Amino acid sequence: MTDGAPGMEQTRVDLIALQRNAILALLIALSVAAWALLIWQGAGHDAHSSMASPSMGLGAPLFIAVWLAMTIAMMFPTVAPMALTFHKAQAARRKRGQAFVGTWAFLAGYLLVWMASGLLAYFCAIAAEAIAARLDLSAPAQGRVGGLILIAAGLYQLTPLKELCLTKCRTPIGFIMTSWREGTFGALQMGVLHGAWCLGCCWLLCAIMFPLGMMNVAALASVTAIVFAEKTLPWGPAVAQAMGIIIFVYGLLIMIQPQALPIFHG
Numbered sequence: 103m104t105d106g107a108p109g110m111e112q113t114r115v116d117l118i119a120l121q122r123n124a125i126l127a128l129l130i131a132l133s134v135a136a137w138a139l140l141i142w143q144g145a146g147h148d149a150h151s152s153m154a155s156p157s158m159g160l161g162a163p164l165f166i167a168v169w170l171a172m173t174i175a176m177m178f179p180t181v182a183p184m185a186l187t188f189h190k191a192q193a194a195r196r197k198r199g200q201a202f203v204g205t206w207a208f209l210a211g212y213l214l215v216w217m218a219s220g221l222l223a224y225f226c227a228i229a230a231e232a233i234a235a236r237l238d239l240s241a242p243a244q245g246r247v248g249g250l251i252l253i254a255a256g257l258y259q260l261t262p263l264k265e266l267c268l269t270k271c272r273t274p275i276g277f278i279m280t281s282w283r284e285g286t287f288g289a290l291q292m293g294v295l296h297g298a299w300c301l302g303c304c305w306l307l308c309a310i311m312f313p314l315g316m317m318n319v320a321a322l323a324s325v326t327a328i329v330f331a332e333k334t335l336p337w338g339p340a341v342a343q344a345m346g347i348i349i350f351v352y353g354l355l356i357m358i359q360p361q362a363l364p365i366f367h368g
Contacts, residue, residue, distance in 0.1 A: 121193070122186055125205055129178045129185065136175035143168070144317040156227035156312045165227075168316075169220030170213065172308075176326040177216070177300065180271070180333045184296055185209060187274035188289070191282075203289045211293020212300070219301055219308075227312065245360025248313025252353030255306035259346025267302035268342060271333050304329055310349065313356070315365040 157165060189205045196202035234244055258264055270277060277299075283291045307325050314321040332342040355362055 122189060125185060125189055126182055129182050132174050133178040136171045136178075139171050140168075140175055140317070140322060141319055144319045156230050156316065157224060158316050162221065162224050165224045166217060166220040169223060170217060172311075172322065173213065173216040173220075176322065176329060177304075179326075180330050181209075181212060181296075181300070183334070184271075184274045184277065187278055188292070191278050201285065203286050207286045207289035208293040208296075211290040211295075212297040213293075214290075215294055215297030215301055219305065223308075230312075242360045245313075245363045246357050248363055249353045249356030249360065251306075251313050252310055252349055252356060254353075255310045256346045256348070256350025256353055258306045259342050259349065264303065264342065264346075265339065267299050268332060268339060270299040271296075271303050272338060303333070313363055313365070318364055321364070 158168065160168065185205050185208060188208045192202050192205070234247075239247070277296060278292075281292055281295055283289065307329060311318070311321060311325065328341070328345050332338040332345070335341065352362075
């Protein structure tokens with residue numbers, strides 16, 4: 103009997119490791135699939151006009167679907183440490199005989215936040231297009247509006263709020279310990295809360311996709327690399343500040359030379 107106990111414990115450990123690997127593999131697979139979809143969409147025959155339009159010429163449901171694909175492609179690699187830490191905490195609770203909640207509930211709450219942000223982004227895009235048409239803004243004037251967005255994004259990278267949100271995203275154990283909620287609804291709430299911190303960290307980095315081109319795959323990849331570096335690497339905060347300066351300087355360049363925007367067409 104006693105000889106079987108270590109074996110059962112090892113089986114449990116192996117099962118937890120298998121589940122963690124499965125979660126990580128699923129997150130990576132979803133991210134890869136989303137990237138494949140975005141690359142295919144960006145390579146479409148009307149890709150340039152779609153890039154130049156903030157709404158990409160899409161209705162709200164399809165825009166939000168593309169926005170979620172962008173979220174999965176860009177954010178799932180960086181949310182993996184938090185998701186795995188959540189699963190580890192739940193596995194420890196199950197070992198103690200307490201209720202277990204799947205990581206899907208946490209991720210669902212996370213995606214709800216980004217879905218809501220996509221809806222807001224769509225209405226902002228439609229409003230921006232309507233205002234530009236009403237004011238009959240020239241291409242250089244529209245480019246300079248994009249420059250202002252880049253300047254704002256660069257400055258935000260240097261603010262205490264950005265630092266606070268980034269700290270929350272970089273410390274999975276600290277987040278789990280201070281934000282724990284019981285049950286499936288509690289896990290959903292935790293996902294929403296983490297999604298809010300993540301959105302607070304990245305919303306202006308996402309906003310620069312409007313002047314750079316929503317389906318500009320190179321810009322998407324660059325923003326993804328920035329987000330991944332600042333959230334996961336040891337020198338992440340320094341990366342955030344350095345990129346803030348670079349984005350700010352690029353925004354100033356666009357104010358002087360709007361033709362430097364990749365979607366500029368005069």
